[in-house]
Amino acid sequence: MESSLIPFSTPLPSRRFLAIGAHALSDKMLELIAKLSLMQRVTVLDCGNRSNMYSVAKLIRPYTADPVRVMCNIRLSRAFTCYQVLAMLQAVAANPPKEPLVVLDLLATFLDEDVELKDAQRLLNHSLSLLTQLSALAPVVISVRPIPLIAHQRAVLLELLKSNVDVCWEEPLALQTAQQTQMPLFG
Amino acid sequence: MTFRGWLLDLYLNQEEGLTLWFIGEDDRRICFRQAFPVSFYAAGPSEQLRALWKQVSGKAGVLGLSRRQKQDVFVADPVDVMQVDMDSPASQVRLFRDIEADFPNLTYYDADVTIGTRYMARHGVFPLALCELEADENQLIQSIHPLNTRWDLIPDLPPLRIFELKPDCDPNRGKVRSLLMRTDRFARHVPLDPAGDYLRLINEALADYDPDIFVTDWGDSWLIPFLNAQSEEKGIPLQLNRDATRPVRWQKETTYFSYGHIIYRPEEAHLFGRCHVDRKSSMMWSDYSLAGTLEMARVTTLPIEKAARVSPGQGISAMQVITALEKDVLVPYQKRQVEEFKSGMQLIQSDRGGMVYQPKVGLHMDVAQVDFVSMYPAVIIKGNISPEVPLPDLLEPAREELGVVPLTLKPLYKKRVEIKKKIRQYPPDHPMVATLKERANALKWLLVVCFGFLGYKNARYGRIEAHEAVTKGGREVLLRAKEVAESEGFEVLHMYVDALWIKKKGCSKPEHFTDVISKINLHTGLTINLDGIYRWVAFLPSKTDTRIPIANRYFGVFQSGEIKVRGLEARRRDTPIWIAAVQKQMIALLGQARTKAELSACIFEAFSFYYTSLQKLEENQVPVDQLVINGKVSYALEAYKASTASVRAARQMEAAGIPVKPGMRIRFIYRKGEPDVFAWDLGKPIDPLEVNKPKYIELLAKAGSAVLAPFGISEGLFREWSENRSIQLKLEYESTERAR
Numbered sequence: 051m052e053s054s055l056i057p058f059s060t061p062l063p064s065r066r067f068l069a070i071g072a073h074a075l076s077d078k079m080l081e082l083i084a085k086l087s088l089m090q091r092v093t094v095l096d097c098g099n100r101s102n103m104y105s106v107a108k109l110i111r112p113y114t115a116d117p118v119r120v121m122c123n124i125r126l127s128r129a130f131t132c133y134q135v136l137a138m139l140q141a142v143a144a145n146p147p148k149e150p151l152v153v154l155d156l157l158a159t160f161l162d163e164d165v166e167l168k169d170a171q172r173l174l175n176h177s178l179s180l181l182t183q184l185s186a187l188a189p190v191v192i193s194v195r196p197i198p199l200i201a202h203q204r205a206v207l208l209e210l211l212k213s214n215v216d217v218c219w220e221e222p223l224a225l226q227t228a229q230q231t232q233m234p235l236f237g
Numbered sequence: 238m239t240f241r242g243w244l245l246d247l248y249l250n251q252e253e254g255l256t257l258w259f260i261g262e263d264d265r266r267i268c269f270r271q272a273f274p275v276s277f278y279a280a281g282p283s284e285q286l287r288a289l290w291k292q293v294s295g296k297a298g299v300l301g302l303s304r305r306q307k308q309d310v311f312v313a314d315p316v317d318v319m320q321v322d323m324d325s326p327a328s329q330v331r332l333f334r335d336i337e338a339d340f341p342n343l344t345y346y347d348a349d350v351t352i353g354t355r356y357m358a359r360h361g362v363f364p365l366a367l368c369e370l371e372a373d374e375n376q377l378i379q380s381i382h383p384l385n386t387r388w389d390l391i392p393d394l395p396p397l398r399i400f401e402l403k404p405d406c407d408p409n410r411g412k413v414r415s416l417l418m419r420t421d422r423f424a425r426h427v428p429l430d431p432a433g434d435y436l437r438l439i440n441e442a443l444a445d446y447d448p449d450i451f452v453t454d455w456g457d458s459w460l461i462p463f464l465n466a467q468s469e470e471k472g473i474p475l476q477l478n479r480d481a482t483r484p485v486r487w488q489k490e491t492t493y494f495s496y497g498h499i500i501y502r503p504e505e506a507h508l509f510g511r512c513h514v515d516r517k518s519s520m521m522w523s524d525y526s527l528a529g530t531l532e533m534a535r536v537t538t539l540p541i542e543k544a545a546r547v548s549p550g551q552g553i554s555a556m557q558v559i560t561a562l563e564k565d566v567l568v569p570y571q572k573r574q575v576e577e578f579k580s581g582m583q584l585i586q587s588d589r590g591g592m593v594y595q596p597k598v599g600l601h602m603d604v605a606q607v608d609f610v611s612m613y614p615a616v617i618i619k620g621n622i623s624p625e626v627p628l629p630d631l632l633e634p635a636r637e638e639l640g641v642v643p644l645t646l647k648p649l650y651k652k653r654v655e656i657k658k659k660i661r662q663y664p665p666d667h668p669m670v671a672t673l674k675e676r677a678n679a680l681k682w683l684l685v686v687c688f689g690f691l692g693y694k695n696a697r698y699g700r701i702e703a704h705e706a707v708t709k710g711g712r713e714v715l716l717r718a719k720e721v722a723e724s725e726g727f728e729v730l731h732m733y734v735d736a737l738w739i740k741k742k743g744c745s746k747p748e749h750f751t752d753v754i755s756k757i758n759l760h761t762g763l764t765i766n767l768d769g770i771y772r773w774v775a776f777l778p779s780k781t782d783t784r785i786p787i788a789n790r791y792f793g794v795f796q797s798g799e800i801k802v803r804g805l806e807a808r809r810r811d812t813p814i815w816i817a818a819v820q821k822q823m824i825a826l827l828g829q830a831r832t833k834a835e836l837s838a839c840i841f842e843a844f845s846f847y848y849t850s851l852q853k854l855e856e857n858q859v860p861v862d863q864l865v866i867n868g869k870v871s872y873a874l875e876a877y878k879a880s881t882a883s884v885r886a887a888r889q890m891e892a893a894g895i896p897v898k899p900g901m902r903i904r905f906i907y908r909k910g911e912p913d914v915f916a917w918d919l920g921k922p923i924d925p926l927e928v929n930k931p932k933y934i935e936l937l938a939k940a941g942s943a944v945l946a947p948f949g950i951s952e953g954l955f956r957e958w959s960e961n962r963s964i965q966l967k968l969e970y971e972s973t974e975r976a977r
Contacts, residue, residue: 087581103581103588124581128701130694137573164695172341199876200899 098155298328479510
């Protein structure tokens, strides 16, 4: 596992980290989860259906004789709406972990057009205050993808998030474009 | 007065609460009104509830406030809630809009339940239910009760008056010159004359015939907007509604994500007192037509206009809400239930789909396909899988009392099974069969989506663990079935989620499979049916690596002569209809073979047909409209970095001033030179000589080679032959058998 692929070097201090990139940097985040799980417990909050545990299992396999034990170091829950994101964070904050917390694709559900922007802002504000509270005890790493054009009016949510973290890393644009290439069906 | 009739339409009014239109047993169409007080609930910290109480006390429409204990489906013990009683649904909507903004952190229940659903839960009355009611001299309903149920197998339905109106051509493609009006009494072409006499004619026909169902083509996107605009411009009145006090109600256009597809739904025109069904906006029309739409409306309680247009998911959602209301369980407004924490290992073990056993590539004779009847709904019912019920141990339920989801599905499942039994009682050409099949299809779709809905983010009664438990149950069932089949000496050629393909030497008649089917039924507790016995079936390999089998990519012919195709070009929506037709015909020609010995001749016939088709294409004999590719754009055009053919065609439309929305179908033709595509809906003609023939030859070769692949002809080879005929193809089944 090449640590250079992970934007934040481990061990992580108890701060709030934000990584922005195409596909919410899923591959890099899964590498980070794999690396952390080899050493300690890690809590994963998946807000964008990004927790491909098969990838993590593959990543850890060369480094351990007991992959099942390592996979059990990962504790995760998935949210599919922004209401669930908040509820999930409230549940975590009620019993805060002392080990790192990784939040995958935090903003995905906040871009849902069925949720009014003001509601999304209120829920995100509440979620961010919980993440701040959690970061006092353990590092919190958040990944997001750039706001897509179709949801440009929600760019304010990313700005709000950026202003509520300690360290922000953005994937260079050239890399993002390379990852988004789509194979056409016809022609 | 006492009145008996069928409920046709129900909507809100600002005065009494509800307006209801009935078709009387005496064939009169009568409008009644009814007071309909409703309640909703709020839960949360006491200080916030106190503030809410203070704010809403004495507000317009509030009948009363009280403190109650009610059951939240996701919480073990009853929760303390504040009950707000309102005088009408309209006041409830207004008040809730305000308090939701002022108290966003409270948890609300029963706040957005549709009026049809509430009405059903309270009075047991649903669209097209035969009812008996008591009303006063002002037509205000005092009491009402249904005389039949949603689950009647052959319901007593009203004699509906259906009025059809459609343009003489696709308005996106050409200039409409006349409209066709048709009822059971008359059919008439009405020219669109500049003076607007057609508006008078339509208006008179509507007033005279007084239809219940107004069926159109492109009614939402073109016809009704056009008629309304013309009526206004020419000053000629046009009354589309039966309720003359109302204008047409427009529901906004929308784009949404459903089962892996982005879907665009244009604006919808809704009528009052009668129902507008636009066949072009009705997503399931081709599957279940009007009989299925009415069945959908009856069982789901969705208004007929909505049942025709929305996905079955909304129907299932409405049915679950009725079950909850009938059980006096709260209906959550926003779902906040989260997934319980799992380890990475547990996620790998639980987050799996249906069981797939890769097929044995090639052509197989005398194969039986056995399918579980609505497997996932059956697993949900058998395992009592519901968000509020502890998860089952494989198929063994954790408790007896059914939860909201299985309780909703059980009568639906039973009704479909009964309708299918009924179909088998009639000869295939009996007039009842088509209607019963359409109704069974509508119910099938409801059953199909109920499983997906358990895992859907916005499903009120969804829970990801329950969704996973269903696939787990399904995998278990299929494995048990495989074990039984193998212990009975059958070879399992393929398994796909809820179906098995099995064969055994000497077994080629239905009675040869009776025993194994009974044993599978016994060992799984679920019903499995013989779908049919194939004379032969061909499982196809991957296009990129012929050693790799592809699940659900096969074709074959049943002993009845019926052809079954899955995963081929003919099944894809974007395939030009001519290419799909050529592929289907090739399979039909192969399907004539009853034995291995007959196959060689049939292969040659199929190939000859392909060759003739290829020649037609080369000689410009294929009508251009049959070469249209039915593409799609899933995002706003500016979001595309790679330009696909659909996107290039969509950009042409946008440049011509035609708005393009995510999820819209984009039809186009491949043309020679630049631009390389021609957007079909620009409405301009295209010269057949401009068609990019090599591209269509490539697509045709792809479709043709899929059919001939089991006989040893690869796509590359076939394409090469199609392009320049410089090689010789070997078309013999026996030779490929030897080679294998």
